[in-house]
Amino acid sequence: xxxxxxxxxxxxxxxxxxxxxxxxxxxxxxxxxxxxxxxxxxxxxxxxxxxxxxxxxxxxxxxxxxxxxxxxxxxxxxxxxxxxxxxxxxxxxxxxxxxxxxxxxxxxxxxxxxxxxxxxxxxxxxxxxxxxxxxxxxxxxxxxxxxxxxxxxxxxxxxxxxxxxxxxxxxxxxxxxxxxxxxxxxxxxxxxxxxxxxxxxxxxxxxxxxxxxxxxxxxxxxxxxxxxxxxxxxxxxxxxxxxxxxxxxxxxxxxxxxxxxxxxxxxxxxxxxxxxxxxxxxxxxxxxxxxxxxxxxxxxxxxxxxxxxxxxxxxxxxxxxxxxx
Ligand code: F6P
Numbered sequence: 335x336x337x338x339x340x341x342x343x344x345x346x347x348x349x350x351x352x353x354x355x356x357x358x359x360x361x362x363x364x365x366x367x368x369x370x371x372x373x374x375x376x377x378x379x380x381x382x383x384x385x386x387x388x389x390x391x392x393x394x395x396x397x398x399x400x401x402x403x404x405x406x407x408x409x410x411x412x413x414x415x416x417x418x419x420x421x422x423x424x425x426x427x428x429x430x431x432x433x434x435x436x437x438x439x440x441x442x443x444x445x446x447x448x449x450x451x452x453x454x455x456x457x458x459x460x461x462x463x464x465x466x467x468x469x470x471x472x473x474x475x476x477x478x479x480x481x482x483x484x485x486x487x488x489x490x491x492x493x494x495x496x497x498x499x500x501x502x503x504x505x506x507x508x509x510x511x512x513x514x515x516x517x518x519x520x521x522x523x524x525x526x527x528x529x530x531x532x533x534x535x536x537x538x539x540x541x542x543x544x545x546x547x548x549x550x551x552x553x554x555x556x557x558x559x560x561x562x563x564x565x566x567x568x569x570x571x572x573x574x575x576x577x578x579x580x581x582x583x584x585x586x587x588x589x590x591x592x593x594x595x596x597x598x599x600x601x602x603x604x605x606x607x608x609x610x611x612x613x614x615x616x617x618x619x620x621x622x623x624x625x626x627x628x629x630x631x632x633x634x635x636x637x638x639x640x641x642x643x644x645x646x647x648x649x650x651x652x653x654x655x656x657x658x659x
Contacts (some may be wrong), residue, residue: 337457339615341371343387343432346404347378347411347439347446350592351463351477353600354404354438359395360608361436361461366392368612373430377407378439379414379446382423387430399601402480402594408439414446417453424454433457434620436611440464440475441640444623448636451621459611460623460636461604465592468512470642471634472625476607479599481508481591482518488587489523489556496554499581502573503556506566506586513646515591516560521650525556526658529563532646536564540572606631 344361346354358374365372374394376386388394398405413419427435434457437447447458462469465481485507496503505525509515513530520528529539536559543557559566570584596604607624610631614622623639625632 337433339370339433341373341431342434342436342612342615343373343375343382343427343430344406344436345375345378345381345438346406346408346463347437347443348408349440349464350404350408351465351475352402352480352592352594352596353476353604354406354408354463355395355398355401356596356601356604357438357461357463357476357608358404358406359398360605361438361611362390362395363392364609364612368616370612373432374406377409378443379411379419379423380409381407382426383411383413383419385426385429387426399605400595402596410442411446414450420446420450420453423450424456427454427456434459434615436461436615438463438476440466441469444469444636444640448621448640451636457615457620459614459619460639461607461611462623462625462639463604465508465515466510466512467514468510468644469623469625469639470644471623471627471632471639473627474599474603476600476604477592477596478514479603480594480597482515482522483597484591484594485515485519485587486522488590489519489525489558492585493523493554493556496556496583500553501581501583503554504559504566504570504582504584505556506559506561506584508587508591509560509562511562512644513560513563516558516563517646517650517654520558521654521657523556523558524657525558525654528558528560528651528654529569530560530646531562532648533651536569539563540569544573544576
């Protein structure tokens with residue numbers, strides 16, 4: 335081994351995601367199990383710069399597997415995007431005697447990790463924690479399944495009122511530039527359509543919807559709009575102009591999609607990934623994200639996880655279309 339692995343640092347960064355706590359627990363316990371000290375870093379990279387750090391024992395992660403959010407807090411840190419900020423973070427690393435890092439977050443987190451690892455020859459392993467599921471090389475990210483189920487439950491409720499009032503709803507869901515949450519929640523909730531950034535332009539998708547006709551035999555319609563797919567309000571305004579008789583409503587689900595207790599799937603995924611992260615460090619791996627493909631753990635270089643485009647399965651668009659007649 336090129337370095338001695340006596341102490342690791344763990345942090346959560348970027349948008350929080352259900353299951354991050356399960357990942358922190360797994361990283362902490364797997365490290366201690368292997369005789370490695372754990373330093374918990376608060377508020378993501380910000381805490382690395384300011385030195386908000388506490389040594390964790392196994393009991394510090396008791397009773398958190400079921401909690402949403404992150405006990406370590408999270409932040410989007412602009413200072414860490416600068417060389418100066420990263421140099422300050424490295425001073426903390428040296429002062430605290432941290433030999434390697436496990437970072438839990440999304441593409442912004444891994445972009446920062448990659449730069450930091452290159453500049454300071456720092457061993458870093460990533461665990462994908464984001465509701466967006468937009469990281470290449472893993473079938474699922476921690477938090478995605480929970481958010482998907484939360485959205486599905488919300489749409490089920492919206493369906494009740496939409497049916498009662500015979501309304502057309504545009505429901506906007508998160509996902510940044512990706513349509514995984516939108517497309518899959520649309521299928522799971524029996525929605526009539528999804529407007530996603532991966533297909534043609536949102537205007538073209540809307541035109542297609544209009545030409546297919548919204549209502550037909552139905553007494554309610556729900557269209558899911560990915561936040562990166564044009565905005566539900568804009569869609570609704572356009573339809574209202576064309577069909578002034580339609581009774582239209584818009585619902586933007588917002589941050590409730592990020593909260594809540596993680597599903598069993600996310601807890602298990604986070605637990606496996608946490609253990610795999612420590613095993614990867616013991617195996618002298620660095621600058622990789624832990625992924626899962628066909629239920630097997632894989633190692634994905636940060637460069638690929640961030641840069642390669644993860645595609646939504648467009649066959650699902652077909653499924654949605656067929657089933658919404
Ligand atoms: O990346 C997770 C996510 O929830 C995205 O879906 C969304 O675009 C973004 O974060 C919202 O970020 P914030 O909470 O900083 O407004």
